[in-house]
Amino acid sequence: METEHNFIIDFDSTFIKVESLDYMAEKAFAREDESEAAHLSQQFRAITDQGMSAEITFEESINKRLNFLKGDRKLVAETVEELKGLVTESFRANRKFLEDHADKIFIVSNGFIDLIAPVVAEYGIPESNIYANRFIYGPEDRIIGMNKENPLSKNQGKVKVTKALSLEGFVYVIGDGYTDYEIKEAGLATKFYAFTGNVSREKVTAVADHIAPSLDEVLFDLGIEGAVSYPKSRIKILLLENVHKSAEERLRDEGFDVETYAAAMDEDMLIERIKGVSIVGLRSKTQLTRRVIEAADRLVAVGAFCIGTNQIDLPACTEKGIAVFNAPYSNTRSVVELALGQIIMLMRNVFDASMSMHSGKWSKTAEGCFEIRGKKLGIIGYGNIGAQLSILAEAAGMDVYYYDLEEKLPLGNVTKCETLEELLRLSDVVSLHVDGRPDNKNVFGEKQFSIMKDGVVFLNLSRGHVVDVNALKKYIDNGKILGAAVDVFPTEPRSNKDPFESILIGCRNTILTSHIGGSTLEAQQNIAAFVPSKLINYINAGETLNSVNFPEIKLSKIDGAHRLMHIHRNVPGILANINQVFAKHKCNILGQSLKTNESIGYLITAIDKQYDAEVVEDLKNIPDTISFRVLY
């Protein structure tokens, strides 16, 4: 960095996450009784806000607040210790930048040096570079006021202090308040960065030269190497289909720019909205087609906030170097519980009995009603859901059989069937838990229903296109099927506002549910924790554990290294070409991991931080490279 870069940085809600005086006041008020404390805190905060958004003058705001404050030296010391833990994440991460340039960093604050100095000292910033107010202490070390002659206790104080500094070269101001902007307004700064990482004020962002949600963004904008290669605030995430709120919060906390949309989008809308998006989050309704993927200009990862990934064109993603993650186990239990409950309801004809009660008709009968104990349950697709259903059904006394395309470990006392036909011929209850791969379209139709026992109970909680619903209706109507539960449909509405249409509407003893197998709060919370963690690990470290379409890599963290992630078509000789580039530029390789699948290879190389910038260009230009990324 050239020597003439000077940084004027605000402290409250910029260097640290909170307003230090408010924070200290709350600690002081907490010594009062509860209702009084809440009241005082509220008034105190309101005055701070009025000052920050220039509704009242700064001088007025600080004088008013000091009148409220009942503090002493002990409180100041305790507050400082807590503030040290409240340094804004991107400042904490860029400690090296702060330490290396401490002589050119000036903390100019309307706050109090008593609270600021010990916090910023941990980042190498000397007290001589801090311009702020000071408390005046009275008897028993009580705060009785502030030094009123300090320009920072008055309006335009930051302007006066900056002028007096007579800085040479470029001056960059970073802050969240209008008083920070005033420095630029007075012609004393090259650029004003409105810092929005902790709080965003419209009046301030409206006048900013640049909005910076993090210090990374400032450094990136200035072309200065910081803690990250690319600021997360520039990484756009689009979350569709009402993904649980906690996923959005988790991703926002990580610094990403997150946009949400409550329903699924149709192809054309998605093609439009996916532009500029780096990560898309979706559930079962959004069709991520090849057309959409081709239109996506920045997409690097997809988060399926569900189990099934048949709605995503996985080969198209892989070809473009887009990693896809899902939540393979987070809603398994929810589906299983619903299926088991439905089996019992259907065997007892509860659904129709309840409907007739709702129409005022009492219908007490044992006709067509059975216990599930000792009945044969046939599970088609003995994966995570099928296997867990087998355990619970067996515990409830059922005799369980399964059929799967793959060899599976039979749990408990289940019996494997060699053919689907064998399973269909013996089962009293048939439950479908296959995945939604294209080959499974209408895998269940006329032939399969005709083979089943008379009086069978049938469930589909897998995917709608797996079952020919015309055939299903025929066998419900002709009485061969005693009862059915259908949770998934060949076409489903994109949102709760769209109408539901199906030929199954009105069928006898048929429970229709709106694809809610995985819709429990527990499952959605689990998914909202699991999928973001995978996406974050991919963005932060290049890790692909549990990816649906990428070779899985986890490379241990190596201090003092940069990670270079190279995604390429799986062709012979490419690793040699990559390593030739490293050799040519005399890169010191500290760690390397390559995994391939049938179509791509994924290589992470950790190299010494000192390397020639041409390495990056040469790696990008290797034939058959799909994408390339550097991580600091």
Ligand SMILES: NC(=O)c1ccc[n+]([C@@H]2O[C@H](COP(=O)([O-])OP(=O)(O)OC[C@H]3O[C@@H](n4cnc5c(N)ncnc54)[C@H](O)[C@@H]3O)[C@@H](O)[C@H]2O)c1
């Ligand atoms: N209704 C819901 O809300 C809901 C919730 C979660 C999952 N699902 C659906 O359930 C499916 C299964 O979930 P899972 O976690 O058990 O998946 P899984 O991948 O663990 O299991 C699927 C099993 O089906 C087998 N299979 C595939 N096609 C088959 C066929 N034609 N015949 C026999 N076996 C076949 C596979 O070999 C695999 O063992 C998901 O793919 C998803 O589509 C629905």
Ligand SMILES: O=C(O)[C@H](O)COP(=O)(O)O
């Ligand atoms: O694949 C799944 O997990 C289920 O089909 C649930 O999908 P949903 O998240 O759209 O409810």
